[in-house]
Amino acid sequence: MGEMGEPDYRQVMPLSPSPSPSPSNTKTIEGLMEVISIKDSTDPSKESTTISTNLQGHRKNLQEAWLPITESRNGNSIYAMFHLLCSGIGFQALFLPVAFATLGWAWGIICLSLAFAWQLYTIFILVQLHELVPGIRYSRYLQLAIVSFGPKLGKLLALFPVMYSSGGACVLMIINGGHTLDLLFKTICDFEATCHVQSLTGTESFLVFTCMAILVAQLPNLNSMVGVSLIGAITAIGYCTLILVLSITKSRPVDISYGQFDVVKSYMEKISDILNALGIIALAFKGHNLILEIQGTLPSNQRHTSYKPICDTLVLACCGSDWLAMDLIKEELVDRRQEENAQYRVPFSGGLLSAFSQIHGANTSKLIMGSIYLLVLVNYLCGFQVYAMPVFDNLEMRYTTKKKKPCPKWVRTCLRIFFGGVAFFVAVAVPFLGSLAPLIGGMVLPMTFAYPCFMWIAMKKPRPNGVVWSINFWLGCLGIVFSVLIVIAAAWTLADKGLNANFFRP
Numbered sequence: 001m002g003e004m005g006e007p008d009y010r011q012v013m014p015l016s017p018s019p020s021p022s023p024s025n026t027k028t029i030e031g032l033m034e035v036i037s038i039k040d041s042t043d044p045s046k047e048s049t050t051i052s053t054n055l056q057g058h059r060k061n062l063q064e065a066w067l068p069i070t071e072s073r074n075g076n077s078i079y080a081m082f083h084l085l086c087s088g089i090g091f092q093a094l095f096l097p098v099a100f101a102t103l104g105w106a107w108g109i110i111c112l113s114l115a116f117a118w119q120l121y122t123i124f125i126l127v128q129l130h131e132l133v134p135g136i137r138y139s140r141y142l143q144l145a146i147v148s149f150g151p152k153l154g155k156l157l158a159l160f161p162v163m164y165s166s167g168g169a170c171v172l173m174i175i176n177g178g179h180t181l182d183l184l185f186k187t188i189c190d191f192e193a194t195c196h197v198q199s200l201t202g203t204e205s206f207l208v209f210t211c212m213a214i215l216v217a218q219l220p221n222l223n224s225m226v227g228v229s230l231i232g233a234i235t236a237i238g239y240c241t242l243i244l245v246l247s248i249t250k251s252r253p254v255d256i257s258y259g260q261f262d263v264v265k266s267y268m269e270k271i272s273d274i275l276n277a278l279g280i281i282a283l284a285f286k287g288h289n290l291i292l293e294i295q296g297t298l299p300s301n302q303r304h305t306s307y308k309p310i311c312d313t314l315v316l317a318c319c320g321s322d323w324l325a326m327d328l329i330k331e332e333l334v335d336r337r338q339e340e341n342a343q344y345r346v347p348f349s350g351g352l353l354s355a356f357s358q359i360h361g362a363n364t365s366k367l368i369m370g371s372i373y374l375l376v377l378v379n380y381l382c383g384f385q386v387y388a389m390p391v392f393d394n395l396e397m398r399y400t401t402k403k404k405k406p407c408p409k410w411v412r413t414c415l416r417i418f419f420g421g422v423a424f425f426v427a428v429a430v431p432f433l434g435s436l437a438p439l440i441g442g443m444v445l446p447m448t449f450a451y452p453c454f455m456w457i458a459m460k461k462p463r464p465n466g467v468v469w470s471i472n473f474w475l476g477c478l479g480i481v482f483s484v485l486i487v488i489a490a491a492w493t494l495a496d497k498g499l500n501a502n503f504f505r506p
Contacts, residue, residue: 066406069393070139072223075297077309079226083294084317086232087386090379091169091176092284093240094353095437099277111281115449118475119285122452123314125472129452130295131305132459139296140390141289141447148455161447162390164440165289167423169387172434174213174427176353177380178205178506183357184373187366202506206427209377213384214420218413222389223297232382239375243356246364268492275489276438278482283441285448293390391419431506435499442486450479 064070100108129144131137138144142162146154182205189199200208219225265273291310298306353376361369395415396407407415427433433440453476462468 062406063397063400064139066400067393067396068221068389069293070296072221073297073299075223075226075294075299077298077312079223079229080294080298080310081313081317082226082229082233083222083290083297083386084313085236086229086379086382087290088317089233089236089240090383091172092286094176095280095434096284098437099280102273102277108277111278112284115281115285119448120314121475122449123291124311125452125456126291127295127307127310127314129455129459130292130310131300131307135302137296137300137306139292140393141292144292144455145451148458158447158451161444162289164444165286165447166387166390167419168433168440169286170213170384170391170419170423171426171430173380173384173387174206174210174423175431175433175506177209177213177377177384178202178427180353180373180377180380181205181209183353184370184377187370187373190366202431203428206424206506209380210420210424210427213381213388214417216381217385217388217392217416217420219385220412221297222293222386225385225389228382228385232379232386235375235379235382239372239379242368242372242375243353246368247356269496272489272493272496275442275486276493279438279441279445279486279490281441282445282448282482282486283437286441286444289390289447290386293393388416388419392416395419428506429504432500432502436490436494439487439490439494442483442490445483445486446479448479450476450483453479 096112099111103111126141126144129138129148138147142154142158145158145162148154149157179202182200182202185199216228219228295306295310298309300306353372356372357369392412392415395418396412399407399411399415453472456462456472457469457476460468462472
């Protein structure tokens, strides 16, 4: 769905490595793109070309203007920052203490910092590839993967990571949002005699959260959700700050110490625990696939591309999210109990939020705890919208490709209700999805740390064995190796220790 919006570009630049594309490559490019002439409004004698996918044979392809990611390009740096903060801060940070409990404070900081620098580098690769060919914009991660690796290989490599990063994140938000809703209810009622309302079951909590999320999801496109993203960013910063301040002001429990867990383990168990922790850290950067979509909402013309506005917000948004994540790792949440010589474990279900509730919930006022739960709940509702947008876009793309017309309002509503129903079903069927965080983090790791490096080589074609080529090639290979090792370690841990697979029992 690369599209052109600039005058005086009459030819598509070849994406093949050779000056003259081979017949197979020509067929690939033609299958991906369609060149259409559109008269410029300022000068009827001038023409511009538009590149898009699907609807082959039509003289004028407006599909990009029909899809929710690209139908509005009136965004700016401020809007983009709201989207980045909303998707970058949230449940990812709440899971980080699970990794720090294994790695310890020092190695946890080192690994998180290295992962942050690595993913920041690959982010800048993606934003540069967004408008690599003058006038052509690649506004979706899957689209860029297809152009870089070819239709078959691109879909094979990127389809699952992209779909999981979007749909899987929404399922996790339903699970964690339902649990947070239950905690909020119990905090408000506190089992008082005056509270006659019966607590919701797990399934009912998931359903209530899903209904609220789908109600908010009726906003038409990503730009129209800027207010939702703003609320999501504010609530994320709000509850992170509250947890941080309360952790500092409250004294550490006497049975929690600062130090790594030193119970004797086998060599394989230690390696497996470390790789699982690295998988959780990789999962913390799972909003990576949204960068191109967010950049796709920014305006672009021949003089001013979207590269500078998105760069103006990237460093601030990424640094802000990682700074808050680092501050949330408090010593009393990642270490061991001295008296029992047993490691204090941050639970997978709810992560830091559940751990904080267990440690400080009893001696914290109901108002403060209720405020934290409410902020977390609102943040999940807002984050759901940003992560679900690529799925909505893909569903509407299939409809518009087949019908060759934009989605009517009722069809758009039905598609989003359908997705909400599927996500709700998966959440109820697999409520232990958070326990699979290391395994899933390893599977989607290449999308963040490896694929962008190979995309740069495929599209920019730096000199083979040169400095730039070598950096990207070896970083990409290292990302693939880490992904394989983390998946193996996570699978070995599940096989060795088992999994509490409470199917359909949220």
